[in-house]
Amino acid sequence: MIFFAEDMADTIYSMHWHLLISQSWLSHYPVLAATTESEGESNTLVLAGVLLSLVVIYFASKLGGEICSRINLPPVLGELVGGVLIGVSAFRLLVFPDSGCSADDSLIISFLQNTADLAPEMTESVFAAQSEVISLLAELGVIILLFEIGLESDLKELIRVGPQAAIVAVVGVIAPFAAGTAGLVYLFNVPAIPAIFAGAALTATSIGITAKVLAELGQLSSKEGQIIIGAAVLDDVLGIVVLAVVASLVKTGEIQIANIIYLIIGAGTFLIGAILIGRFLSPYLIGLVNEMKTRGQILLTSLIFAFSLSYIAIAIHLEAILGAFAVGLILAETEKRKELEEQVIPVADILVPIFFVCVGAKTDLSVLNPAVPSNREGLIIATFLILVAILGKVITGFTVFGQPQLNKLSIGVGMIPRGEVGLVFAGVGSASGALSEATEAAIIMMVISTTFIAPPLLRLVFQQTETNIQANITPPAEGISTQSETMDKLQE
Amino acid sequence: MIFFAEDMADTIYSMHWHLLISQSWLSHYPVLAATTESEGESNTLVLAGVLLSLVVIYFASKLGGEICSRINLPPVLGELVGGVLIGVSAFRLLVFPDSGCSADDSLIISFLQNTADLAPEMTESVFAAQSEVISLLAELGVIILLFEIGLESDLKELIRVGPQAAIVAVVGVIAPFAAGTAGLVYLFNVPAIPAIFAGAALTATSIGITAKVLAELGQLSSKEGQIIIGAAVLDDVLGIVVLAVVASLVKTGEIQIANIIYLIIGAGTFLIGAILIGRFLSPYLIGLVNEMKTRGQILLTSLIFAFSLSYIAIAIHLEAILGAFAVGLILAETEKRKELEEQVIPVADILVPIFFVCVGAKTDLSVLNPAVPSNREGLIIATFLILVAILGKVITGFTVFGQPQLNKLSIGVGMIPRGEVGLVFAGVGSASGALSEATEAAIIMMVISTTFIAPPLLRLVFQQTETNIQANITPPAEGISTQSETMDKLQE
Numbered sequence: 012m013i014f015f016a017e018d019m020a021d022t023i024y025s026m027h028w029h030l031l032i033s034q035s036w037l038s039h040y041p042v043l044a045a046t047t048e049s050e051g052e053s054n055t056l057v058l059a060g061v062l063l064s065l066v067v068i069y070f071a072s073k074l075g076g077e078i079c080s081r082i083n084l085p086p087v088l089g090e091l092v093g094g095v096l097i098g099v100s101a102f103r104l105l106v107f108p109d110s111g112c113s114a115d116d117s118l119i120i121s122f123l124q125n126t127a128d129l130a131p132e133m134t135e136s137v138f139a140a141q142s143e144v145i146s147l148l149a150e151l152g153v154i155i156l157l158f159e160i161g162l163e164s165d166l167k168e169l170i171r172v173g174p175q176a177a178i179v180a181v182v183g184v185i186a187p188f189a190a191g192t193a194g195l196v197y198l199f200n201v202p203a204i205p206a207i208f209a210g211a212a213l214t215a216t217s218i219g220i221t222a223k224v225l226a227e228l229g230q231l232s233s234k235e236g237q238i239i240i241g242a243a244v245l246d247d248v249l250g251i252v253v254l255a256v257v258a259s260l261v262k263t264g265e266i267q268i269a270n271i272i273y274l275i276i277g278a279g280t281f282l283i284g285a286i287l288i289g290r291f292l293s294p295y296l297i298g299l300v301n302e303m304k305t306r307g308q309i310l311l312t313s314l315i316f317a318f319s320l321s322y323i324a325i326a327i328h329l330e331a332i333l334g335a336f337a338v339g340l341i342l343a344e345t346e347k348r349k350e351l352e353e354q355v356i357p358v359a360d361i362l363v364p365i366f367f368v369c370v371g372a373k374t375d376l377s378v379l380n381p382a383v384p385s386n387r388e389g390l391i392i393a394t395f396l397i398l399v400a401i402l403g404k405v406i407t408g409f410t411v412f413g414q415p416q417l418n419k420l421s422i423g424v425g426m427i428p429r430g431e432v433g434l435v436f437a438g439v440g441s442a443s444g445a446l447s448e449a450t451e452a453a454i455i456m457m458v459i460s461t462t463f464i465a466p467p468l469l470r471l472v473f474q475q476t477e478t479n480i481q482a483n484i485t486p487p488a489e490g491i492s493t494q495s496e497t498m499d500k501l502q503e
Numbered sequence: 504m505i506f507f508a509e510d511m512a513d514t515i516y517s518m519h520w521h522l523l524i525s526q527s528w529l530s531h532y533p534v535l536a537a538t539t540e541s542e543g544e545s546n547t548l549v550l551a552g553v554l555l556s557l558v559v560i561y562f563a564s565k566l567g568g569e570i571c572s573r574i575n576l577p578p579v580l581g582e583l584v585g586g587v588l589i590g591v592s593a594f595r596l597l598v599f600p601d602s603g604c605s606a607d608d609s610l611i612i613s614f615l616q617n618t619a620d621l622a623p624e625m626t627e628s629v630f631a632a633q634s635e636v637i638s639l640l641a642e643l644g645v646i647i648l649l650f651e652i653g654l655e656s657d658l659k660e661l662i663r664v665g666p667q668a669a670i671v672a673v674v675g676v677i678a679p680f681a682a683g684t685a686g687l688v689y690l691f692n693v694p695a696i697p698a699i700f701a702g703a704a705l706t707a708t709s710i711g712i713t714a715k716v717l718a719e720l721g722q723l724s725s726k727e728g729q730i731i732i733g734a735a736v737l738d739d740v741l742g743i744v745v746l747a748v749v750a751s752l753v754k755t756g757e758i759q760i761a762n763i764i765y766l767i768i769g770a771g772t773f774l775i776g777a778i779l780i781g782r783f784l785s786p787y788l789i790g791l792v793n794e795m796k797t798r799g800q801i802l803l804t805s806l807i808f809a810f811s812l813s814y815i816a817i818a819i820h821l822e823a824i825l826g827a828f829a830v831g832l833i834l835a836e837t838e839k840r841k842e843l844e845e846q847v848i849p850v851a852d853i854l855v856p857i858f859f860v861c862v863g864a865k866t867d868l869s870v871l872n873p874a875v876p877s878n879r880e881g882l883i884i885a886t887f888l889i890l891v892a893i894l895g896k897v898i899t900g901f902t903v904f905g906q907p908q909l910n911k912l913s914i915g916v917g918m919i920p921r922g923e924v925g926l927v928f929a930g931v932g933s934a935s936g937a938l939s940e941a942t943e944a945a946i947i948m949m950v951i952s953t954t955f956i957a958p959p960l961l962r963l964v965f966q967q968t969e970t971n972i973q974a975n976i977t978p979p980a981e982g983i984s985t986q987s988e989t990m991d992k993l994q995e
Contacts, residue, residue, distance in 0.1 A: 057635070058642050059817045062810040069803045069810075076797040086797045127818040140635050143549070147636045150550050305568040305578045307852025311561045314853065318554040318561075325551045326619045357846040358853055360799025361806065 053137060059127050060141035063119050065365070067104050068145075071097045072364035085466035087223045090364055092463075094371020105372045107142045114138035145369065150331070152359075152366035153219050153431075157332040158317050159359045160222040160231065160240065161339020162352055166286070168237045169340070175414075176241030179407040183242065183426050184249045187213035187403025194399060195450075199392055204261060205450045208440040209392075211257045212454045213400050215250050217430025217462065218243035218332070219366065224466045225425070228473050235418050235473075238411065239425035247330055248278040250432055254439060261443045277327045282337060285320055289341035297345050309347050310354045313338065370431055374459055378452040389452030396457040401427055401464075421472040428465035433458035545629060551619050552633035555611050557857070559596050560637075563589045564856035577958035579715045582856055584955075586863020597864045599634045606630035637861065642823070644851075644858035645711050645923075649824040650809050651851045652714040652723065652732065653831020654844055658778070660729045661832070667906075668733030671899045675734065675918045676741045679705035679895025683888060687942075691884055696753055697942045700932040701884075703749045704946045705892050707742050709922025709954065710735040710824070711858065716958045717917070720965050727910050727965075730903065731917035739822055740770040742924055746931060753935045769819045774829060777812055781833035789837050801839050802846045805830065862923055866951055870944040881944030888949040893919055893956075913964040920957035925950035 075093030076086035097104040099112060104119055106112035114120045114134045119141075123129040129137060169176075192210030195201040201209070221243055222231070230236040252274050259267045296316065300309050320334030342351060381387050408423030437454045440446045446454070567585030568578035589596040591604060596611055598604035606612045606626045611633075615621040621629060661668075684702030687693040693701070713735055714723070722728040744766050751759045788808065792801050812826030834843060873879055900915030929946045932938045938946070 054638070055817060058639060058823060059814055061639055061643075062646075062814045062817075062823065066807050066810045066814070069807045073795070073797065073800070073803055073807075077795055080796045127814075143632050144636055144639045146546070147550060147553055151553075154554075303565070303569055304572045305565065307849065307856075308565070310849055310852050311565055311856070315558050315561045315565075318558045322551055322554045322558070322619075325547060325554075331550060331554065354849040354852070357799065357802055357849045360802050360846070361850055364799075364803070 053133055053140075056123060056127060056129050056133065056137045057140040057144070060119060060123055060137055061144050063122065064105055064141060064145050067097055067119065068094075068365055068368045071371075072368050076364075083470070085224045085227050085470050087220060087227065087367055088463065088466040090367035091220075091371040091374075091466075094368035095374055095376065096371075097368070098372025098374065100374060100376035105145070105368070107146065107369075107373060108139060109142075109146075110373050110375060145365065148362060149366040149369040152362035152364070154317070154321055154331055154335045155355070155359050156219055156223065156363045156366065158313075158335040158339040159352075159355050160218075160226065161336040161341075162343045162348065162355060163226065163231045164240055164340055164343060165232055165237060166340045166344055168232070168234070169241050172234065172238045172241055175411045176238050177245060178410045179238060179242035179422060179426065180245035180249060182410050183216065183246060183404050183407040184214040184253065186406060187399050188253070190403055191396060191399045194395055195392070198395065201392070201447075201450060204445045205440070205447060207257055207260065208436070208443075208445055209396060209450055209454050211253050212429070212433055212436035212440065212457070213396065213403060214246070214253050215429045215432035215436055216243045216246040216404070216426050217428045217432050218247055220428040220430045220462060220465060221425050221469070223363070223367070224469050228470060230421075230473055234414075235421050235425070238417075238422050242407070242422075242426060244282075244333065244336060246426070247333065247432070248275075248282075250436075251278070251329065254436065258439055258443070261445050274328065278329055278333075281324060281327060281329060282333065285323075285334070285337040286341060289316075289320075289338065290344065293341050293345050297347055300347065307354075309351050310358070313342055313351055313355075316342075370462075373434075374462075375455070376459070378455045379459075383452075385448035386452050388449035389456060392449060392453035393456035393460075396453055397460045400429065400457050400461050418472065421469065424465065424469050424472050427468065428462045429458045430462045433461070545625055545632075548615060548619060548621050548625065548629045549632040549636070552611060552615055552629055553636050555614065556597055556633060556637050559589055559611065560586075560857055560860045563863075564860050568856075575962070577716045577719050577962050579712060579719065579859055580955065580958040582859035583712075583863040583866075583958075586860035587866055587868065588863075589860070590864025590866065592866060592868035597637070597860070599638065599861075599865055600631060601634075601638075602865050602867060637857065640854060641858040641861040644854035644856070646809070646813055646823055646827045647847070647851050648711055648715065648855045648858065650805075650827040650831040651844075651847050652710075652718065653828040653833075654835045654840065654847060655718065655723045656732055656832055656835060657724055657729060658832045658836055660724070660726070661733050664726065664730045664733055667903045668730050669737060670902045671730060671734035671914060671918065672737035672741060674902050675708065675738060675896050675899040676706040676745065678898060679891050680745070682895055683891045686887055686891060687884070690887065693884070693939075693942060696937045697932070697939060699749055699752065700928070700935075700937055701888060701942055701946050703745050704921070704925055704928035704932065704949070705888065705895060706738070706745050707921045707924035707928055708735045708738040708896070708918050709920045709924050710739055712920040712922045712954060712957060713917050713961070715855070715859070716961050720962060722913075722965055726906075727913050727917070730909075730914050734899070734914075734918060736774075736825065736828060738918070739825065739924070740767075740774075742928075743770070743821065746928065750931055750935070753937050766820065770821055770825075773816060773819060773821060774825065777815075777826070777829040778833060781808075781812075781830065782836065785833050785837050789839055792839065799846075801843050802850070805834055805843055805847075808834075862954075865926075866954075867947075868951070870947045871951075875944075877940035878944050880941035881948060884941060884945035885948035885952075888945055889952045892921065892949050892953050910964065913961065916957065916961050916964050919960065920954045921950045922954045925953070 071093030072090040075089030075091070075096075077089070079089030079092075080086045094105075096102060099106045099110045099116075102118065103112075103116055106117050114137070117138060120129070120134060120138050123137070124131075124134065188210040191213040192206045195206035195209055196203060218240070221239055225231045225236045225239065231240070252271055255271060255274055256266055259265070259270065296312060300312050303312070317335045317338040320338050321331035322334070324334035325331050342348065377383075378386055378389065381390065404426040405420065405423035407426055408419035408421065411417060411419060411422065433454075437451065437458060440454065441451050563585030564582040567581030567583070567588075569581070571581030571584075572578045586597075588594060591598045591602045591608075594610065595604075595608055598609050606629070609630060612621070612626060612630050615629070616623075616626065680702040683705040684698045687698035687701055688695060710732070713731060717723045717728045717731065723732070744763055747763060747766055748758055751757070751762065788804060792804050795804070809827045809830040812830050813823035814826070816826035817823050834840065869875075870878055870881065873882065896918040897912065897915035899918055900909075900911035900913065903909060903911060903914065925946070929943065929950060932946065933943050
């Protein structure tokens with residue numbers, strides 16, 4: 012570790028000039044006297060690595076997306092699978108240090124070594140910096156995605172379905188947690204702490220994956236879509252609370268009530284406060300934008316707003332995406348919605364695929380390898396967990412009473428994918444040392460299965476209702492997009 | 504340095520779990536057993552730092568841009584000045600390690616410490632990672648800018664004005680280099696090597712700044728605009744050659760002819776080859792895009808193409824922006840130009856300001872402080888260099904013979920800004936140890952002056968012709984944008 016660190020110090024923090032640096036002016040600020048050779052070159056090579064990574068990511072996302080859309084699966088599933096193919100489980104073009112990979116595992120780094128004169132002593136630092144940048148672009152991607160989802164959501168509808176969404180979210184946390192924990196303890200004789208962790212991992216919902224599929228199906232503004240989004244947002248908050256509870260239980264052996272109350276109050280205040288203050292301020296913001304004369308006024312002003320709230324969300328220990336979602340919701344109510352939506356789409360198009368492909372690339376399918384003994388043991392637990400994961404969420408849709416026309420199955424299915432949120436739980440459990448290898452592998456199998464099963468399942472359950480609705484109300488339309496446009500218009 | 508490196512190793516490379524991590528799932532891949540606490544938190548804090556930096560950058564760019572557009576100056580000047588205000592020279596919100604700043608100098612880092620619980624032991628690593636990400640976003644910004652400029656350029660026109668652009672570029676390298684070096688040696692008794700370095704720094708042209716101003720004035724597709732862009736692109740290549748010559752002169756005391764021939768042949772082959780092969784391939788690319796069904800097909804396919812060529816440019820020791828520019832040029836000839844332009848604009852709107860604000864933020868105005876003795880001495884040399892810098896480029900416009908209707912002054916003025924390219928020269932000179940403090944300060948003063956003077960000057964000389972043309976051809980139009988639209992239409 013120290014060797015590696017010194018190595019990094021040499022390459023990143025010492026500055027040294029090199030002959031052909033092109034983009035490296037950023038590092039060549041001449042006021043610093045102690046410039047040395049590798050810094051400039053290192054910066055250029057990081058840029059080269061990032062450019063190559065983006066080429067590979069975009070290629071994988073488009074290839075996967077196009078294939079999936081042709082066999083009537085959600086494109087986002089293709090992006091995930093494309094990510095798996097270029098990631099740690101398959102071709103290892105795009106790997107990350109946090110997946111336990113070093114620069115030697117990365118085909119992109121080998122390519123840089125062979126084509127762009129990447130020197131061996133710089134390899135690890137370039138790999139680390141490139142991974143840092145790509146990971147951060149992925150995080151900006153999911154922030155922009157949630158901003159766009161907020162923009163395409165309807166605040167009034169969301170408030171109207173609020174109680175139903177709350178029930179869905181709460182049941183979707185309690186049911187899988189209780190069933191999962193109890194089942195592991197009584198059926199599989201798993202000790203209490205790992206059983207609680209596995210149960211907690213079952214409570215998560217990946218808002219990113221669900222929202223993306225809903226958007227692809229044109230179902231975001233449907234009543235079902237709004238209930239799912241509302242519930243997924245609440246689930247995100249509940250997930251943070253559950254994680255806090257479980258983690259403090261493992262760490263200190265007790266539950267810190269004060270911390271939990273602080274979290275819940277903080278989250279509530281943030282969401283309600285952001286929307287109230289945002290609605291009050293948004294007319295002034297729009298007025299300001301109308302006064303502005305330079306390019307990109309509405310987009311940049313909105314992003315200043317969205318990133319500020321994302322920052323506040325992080326500062327009060329919530330997720331950044333909640334801030335971006337809230338700002339999207341607020342701006343959706345202004346006259347600029349349409350214009351803003353048009354401008355956000357290309358930005359989302361270049362950033363969001365980075366997120367999904369990275370989720371895929373970081374998914375390590377080696378847990379599915381039956382040659383490893385703990386995987387075999389894990390497989391049995393995993394089968395149980397996957398069943399609980401799916402059933403525990405599917406039943407939530409049926410908690411929505413008195414709305415016979417609702418597609419209740421689709422609501423439950425929409426809550427299934429655990430995605431990146433599930434991985435946080437698994438990661439926390441792994442780091443705490445509380446999980447056995449088999450339980451850990453089982454949790455990861457559950458996260459992978461639910462994440463990859465949910466998109467096609469969601470499409471399936473929505474298409475069934477659509478066919479019904481189409482048959483009753485409108486003449487058959489050409490494709491999905493036309494169908495959903497009709498749906499959207501019906502709602503307006 | 505070792506302390507710092509170990510510190511980084513602790514925080515970045517060791518993994519440790521922390522309670523409330525939100526976005527940190529990216530780091531929580533559970534397969535890695537040795538996860539420790541700070542990694543996840545560190546990632547979230549880097550995200551927080553990047554979000555805050557973007558808020559500050561967008562705010563500075565919009566504030567500066569709007570003020571400048573109101574007092575009839577180019578918005579990009581406002582972005583540069585906005586950058587100076589938030590940068591190392593003024594409020595120090597956004598500072599970079601390569602400007603010799605540490606985390607303690609950054610107000611954003613202090614803000615993180617006070618509001619987001621950034622622990623002291625993580626401060627330097629979060630600062631380093633945040634700076635790395637922002638610098639890379641700036642580099643992506645200038646790549647997207649040149650892609651957009653290529654898309655708005657006219658390849659046929661560019662080839663038509665090629666010979667004129669070549670003369671402008673060559674004269675614009677030789678004249679300031681000869682006058683600057685000779686003047687320093689004979690008038691100021693500067694030794695040969697630093698005089699040659701200062702002369703070399705005078706040869707650069709910042710294509711980014713000039714192109715942005717031209718785009719703002721709607722003058723990109725004018726004949727003058729195309730000559731400037733063509734000459735600036737060639738100047739970029741010549742600049743790399745000059746830098747290689749001067750650097751090898753300082754380093755080994757001799758000029759490596761083989762290296763220079765390799766560079767020139769490489770650059771020529773790249774530019775011509777990219778355009779020939781690109782023109783041949785682009786119909787297939789468009790055909791492919793027309794077959795695609797998922798969102799963002801044209802944008803992502805084009806970016807795959809642009810980033811690939813940017814990578815190749817880096818690999819053969821050219822600038823990444825040349826690759827992006829070539830792809831923009833090629834795609835401008837396809838039927839998708841309009842659609843692609845519309846989609847690139849929002850992407851450019853969010854990335855390009857990062858580049859210009861960072862150029863401003865990294866500009867250290869302390870070289871202008873007359874209290875420092877070497878600055879006083881430098882000021883006299885700087886006055887001379889600035890004069891040569893301006894005159895040496897202004898005369899280039901008058902080398903274009905036989906085109907009386909051309910605004911020759913505007914061509915020369917368009918070549919004035921040294922910008923980031925000038926800083927590379929200054930940085931290389933500084934790192935080589937060949938420059939005295941006074942000469943170094945003088946070069947930086949020259950770069951700052953030409954960079955900040957050029958945008959308003961360029962606007963001025965273009966407005967004069969426009970007024971003339973307007974008076975002769977069309978009835979007076981309302982604003983600059985309408986005028987330039989008229990200009991553009993006249994050309995089509």
